[in-house]
Amino acid sequence: MYRLxxxxxxxxxxxxxxxxxxxxxxxxxxxxxxxxxxTVYRPFEAEAQPAINQGVKPGVKPPAGQEExxxxxxxxxxxxxxxxxxxxxxxxxxxxxxxxxxxxxVLGNSRADNHFPVSALQDMTCGRALNLxxxxxxxxxxxxxxxxxxxxxxxxxLLVLEPTGLVDNPHDLADLPLLxxxxxxxxxxxxxxxxxxxxANHAFNLMTFNNNQTMRLIAGLVKPAADRTLVGAIPDPMKxxxxxxxxxxxxxxxxxxxxxxxxxxxxxxQGTRVAVVITPYFPTYAGKLKNFDAFFADLKGRLPAGVTVxxxxxxxxxxxxxxxxxxxxxxxxxxxxxxxxxxxxxxxxCPVDAMASLSGTGNTTH
Amino acid sequence: MSFTSLNFLLFITVFSxxxxxxxxxxxxxxxxxxxxxxxxxxxxxRFCGLLALSTFIDFYCGLKIADxxxxxxxxxxxxxxxxxxxxxxxxxxxxxxxxxxAEIALASLGVEIGRRTLDILLPVGISFYTFQNLSYGIDxxxxxxxxxxRSLMRYATFVAFFPQLVAGPIVRARDLLPQIQxxxxxxxxxxxxxxxxxxxxxYFLKIGLADNAAVVVDARFHQPEFFNALQHVIGxxxxxxxxYGDFAGYSLIAIGLAQIFGYTMCENFARPYFATGMRDFxxxxxxxxxxxxxxxxxxPMGGSRTRWLRIRNVVITxxxxxxxxxxxxxxxxxxxxxGGLMLVEDGARRLAAASPVRLSGPMLAAGxxxxxxxxxxxxxxxxxxxxxxNLQTVWTILGIIGHxxxxxxxxxxxxxxxxxxxxxxxxxxxxxxMVERGAGRRYAGTNVVARSMACSALILVMLLFGxxxxxxxxxxxx
Numbered sequence: 101m102y103r104l105x106x107x108x109x110x111x112x113x114x115x116x117x118x119x120x121x122x123x124x125x126x127x128x129x130x131x132x133x134x135x136x137x138x139t140v141y142r143p144f145e146a147e148a149q150p151a152i153n154q155g156v157k158p159g160v161k162p163p164a165g166q167e168e169x170x171x172x173x174x175x176x177x178x179x180x181x182x183x184x185x186x187x188x189x190x191x192x193x194x195x196x197x198x199x200x201x202x203x204x205x206v207l208g209n210s211r212a213d214n215h216f217p218v219s220a221l222q223d224m225t226c227g228r229a230l231n232l233x234x235x236x237x238x239x240x241x242x243x244x245x246x247x248x249x250x251x252x253x254x255x256x257x258l259l260v261l262e263p264t265g266l267v268d269n270p271h272d273l274a275d276l277p278l279l280x281x282x283x284x285x286x287x288x289x290x291x292x293x294x295x296x297x298x299x300a301n302h303a304f305n306l307m308t309f310n311n312n313q314t315m316r317l318i319a320g321l322v323k324p325a326a327d328r329t330l331v332g333a334i335p336d337p338m339k340x341x342x343x344x345x346x347x348x349x350x351x352x353x354x355x356x357x358x359x360x361x362x363x364x365x366x367x368x369x370q371g372t373r374v375a376v377v378i379t380p381y382f383p384t385y386a387g388k389l390k391n392f393d394a395f396f397a398d399l400k401g402r403l404p405a406g407v408t409v410x411x412x413x414x415x416x417x418x419x420x421x422x423x424x425x426x427x428x429x430x431x432x433x434x435x436x437x438x439x440x441x442x443x444x445x446x447x448x449x450c451p452v453d454a455m456a457s458l459s460g461t462g463n464t465t466h
Numbered sequence: 467m468s469f470t471s472l473n474f475l476l477f478i479t480v481f482s483x484x485x486x487x488x489x490x491x492x493x494x495x496x497x498x499x500x501x502x503x504x505x506x507x508x509x510x511x512r513f514c515g516l517l518a519l520s521t522f523i524d525f526y527c528g529l530k531i532a533d534x535x536x537x538x539x540x541x542x543x544x545x546x547x548x549x550x551x552x553x554x555x556x557x558x559x560x561x562x563x564x565x566x567x568a569e570i571a572l573a574s575l576g577v578e579i580g581r582r583t584l585d586i587l588l589p590v591g592i593s594f595y596t597f598q599n600l601s602y603g604i605d606x607x608x609x610x611x612x613x614x615x616r617s618l619m620r621y622a623t624f625v626a627f628f629p630q631l632v633a634g635p636i637v638r639a640r641d642l643l644p645q646i647q648x649x650x651x652x653x654x655x656x657x658x659x660x661x662x663x664x665x666x667x668x669y670f671l672k673i674g675l676a677d678n679a680a681v682v683v684d685a686r687f688h689q690p691e692f693f694n695a696l697q698h699v700i701g702x703x704x705x706x707x708x709x710y711g712d713f714a715g716y717s718l719i720a721i722g723l724a725q726i727f728g729y730t731m732c733e734n735f736a737r738p739y740f741a742t743g744m745r746d747f748x749x750x751x752x753x754x755x756x757x758x759x760x761x762x763x764x765x766p767m768g769g770s771r772t773r774w775l776r777i778r779n780v781v782i783t784x785x786x787x788x789x790x791x792x793x794x795x796x797x798x799x800x801x802x803x804x805g806g807l808m809l810v811e812d813g814a815r816r817l818a819a820a821s822p823v824r825l826s827g828p829m830l831a832a833g834x835x836x837x838x839x840x841x842x843x844x845x846x847x848x849x850x851x852x853x854x855x856n857l858q859t860v861w862t863i864l865g866i867i868g869h870x871x872x873x874x875x876x877x878x879x880x881x882x883x884x885x886x887x888x889x890x891x892x893x894x895x896x897x898x899x900m901v902e903r904g905a906g907r908r909y910a911g912t913n914v915v916a917r918s919m920a921c922s923a924l925i926l927v928m929l930l931f932g933x934x935x936x937x938x939x940x941x942x943x944x
Contacts, residue, residue, distance in 0.1 A: 335692065
């Protein structure tokens with residue numbers, strides 16, 4: 101029995117040593133992936149690569165009318181000479197990285213992740229975009245990502261916030277635990293929310309990488325990440341099930357409201373324009389949400405002055421443009437962007453002549 | 467408590483310390499008994515009462531069967547044992563099922579009897595220890611076991627032996643009882659180490675393969691309408707892997723633990739997805755249950771003495787086997803499908819025997835490969851009713867598969883989980899293939915340090931790809 105115990109000790113020692121070595125190597129390797137979350141934590145020189153065409157699918161023609169758009173990279177180069185708002189502390193900060201922050205940052209849950217391809221955003225805002233939408237992420241997690249991003253890169257010019265994460269469970273960690281390897285803030289949050297997971301991750305560092313996000317990062321090493329726009333159409337059985345589903349009520353936890361307030365207040369304090377963009381819901385599902393209008397009216401009422409609200413909940417209404425109840429597909433994203441263009445484009449940095457033909461009505465500024 | 471819980475880690479550490487201190491003393495059997503009851507009672511202490519009652523009845527009946535001077539008295543005590551065991555099993559596991567089914571049947575005839583189901587808690591592992599107890603009484607009656615156990619403590623330890631109590635293997639009294647009577651034997655280090663390897667491999671099957679596959683499977687069976695034909699086919703393949711990893715994993719952990727402590731238990735799985743026919747599949751899948759049914763049901767009913775007896779007995783055995791797995795018509799359907807497939811195979815074998823064509827060499831090898839693939843596909847299809855909560859779900863999924871939409875949807879959030887399943891599945895396939903080709907013996911002769919490194923590598927893969935969401939073992943519900 102003692103020899104067996106010695107073997108168990110040998111196995112444990114080997115596992116512990118290899119765990120440390122492999123986790124460290126994997127951590128460094130993943131940092132080199134093209135994944136958007138790694139952009140937050142990657143050393144600055146790696147970020148100097150322009151991400152302007154990241155995510156454009158090969159062989160996919162841009163929507164009609166966009167061929168004439170000025171090269172966004174050139175626009176960006178021109179715009180970087182423009183002064184930032186006076187109240188933007190990130191401007192000129194000694195800690196500011198050489199490449200600077202993205203011009204447009206997207207935050208939210210999967211509806212942000214899947215609805216805002218950076219290529220489309222860059223075309224529309226003429227600025228470098230970064231989408232930090234995370235599937236299943238409550239607003240609490242978006243606030244952590246916001247703080248980490250601003251701390252490392254400075255504030256973006258425009259923050260696009262998809263607010264549906266308000267109704268997600270504020271204790272869900274989604275794909276966040278992996279990022280704890282790179283961020284003390286997130287590590288502390290994981291410890292607060294799930295002590296058991298935190299202990300396991302610290303006992304065996306490899307467990308920090310044991311999640312779906314790691315797989316996506318590894319895939320990003322092999323093939324640069326494409327836009328995460330969904331392809332496919334909502335199946336008929338799902339439509340029938342949604343039609344037969346009972347009514348639901350949208351509720352948001354206080355922690356998510358506080359996180360939303362924190363993001364917006366902090367962004368505005370740093371001179372970032374904030375656009376709260378409510379993306380489309382499948383009409384049948386929206387009809388099942390008892391307080392659908394009241395919830396978003398309440399949301400709009402809570403937003404501080406200066407926040408632009410783009411309410412695109414009903415911007416897409418054809419069934420074939422949806423992937424499921426909460427997500428539009430590739431064509432739906434195009435339709436959504438076309439509908440939002442008059443409100444979204446003026447928030448970007450495109451030269452005035454590029455917007456001359458647009459009638460910018462419909463948005464609400466609080 | 468579950469083998470995959472942290473509590474079990476604590477339990478086994480304390481047990482190991484106790485084992486090292488007490489294994490050679492008279493206090494060991496009481497210690498093992500108490501440990502087993504703590505292990506079992508951790509789910510719900512009330513289960514221990516039922517286990518103790520069942521144990522006492524069979525212990526008493528066993529003594530009476532052995533000591534009774536005439537056959538009729540022996541038979542009476544055998545029937546008491548059978549009645550008590552099957553009665554408890556029926557009440558806890560099947561009462562609601564039959565009451566529900568009767569209610570629906572009568573309602574369809576226009577007779578309303580009102581709701582008759584009871585709020586019954588199903589004791590964990592009741593099917594396993596009931597069958598273990600039944601075999602003891604029957605073996606005493608038939609003379610397979612010559613001497614009854616005269617110590618209640620030893621008999622109770624045999625029934626409650628914690629590694630295999632809740633999900634098997636179903637160990638026969640003639641195999642395990644003598645080992646309990648003699649206390650743990652002194653075994654060579656190599657045997658203990660082989661036990662440790664089984665435990666680690668069992669955990670890999672459970673955490674690496676089964677629990678990852680469970681994520682894919684659960685989503686599809688929770689909302690089948692949301693997935694297309696391709697995704698359901700992937701889901702069914704994943705369930706094939708899940709149930710194998712889950713059950714074979716549990717069995718290996720149980721067998722390995724017992725081996726570490728000096729007890730030998732029968733093999734329960736022998737790479738079933740390498741089976742070349744349904745008969746072969748049942749020689750490799752849940753061996754302790756299939757041999758139990760063979761010895762205590764199929765053969766006593768006449769076995770395959772005539773073709774008619776073969777058909778009747780296969781159908782009855784497989785239907786009861788289905789019902790043993792769960793109180794639901796889906797399990798009955800599963801059993802019926804397996805029974806039907808075995809009879810089809812019988813027919814195919816008769817045709818093949820009459821055929822003048824004989825395969826040999828590469829053709830035979832290719833034929834074996836085709837048969838392995840075919841059996842896997844057929845078995846995978848039969849898992850559909852096994853996994854489905856009700857027959858409606860079975861028809862829904864079959865309808866979707868029949869619809870034929872095999873398009874690959876982009877943005878599938880489970881792609882990452884599928885990669886984990888693929889990684890674990892590939893490792894399991896490679897290892898099983900090597901064992902199937904006889905590499906097990908060569909590996910057993912390898913240096914212990916090298917084997918320790920292999921164990922470490924497996925644990926590292928588990929840390930990186932395993933699912934630690936602590937899913938319960940599927941067979942606990944049986």
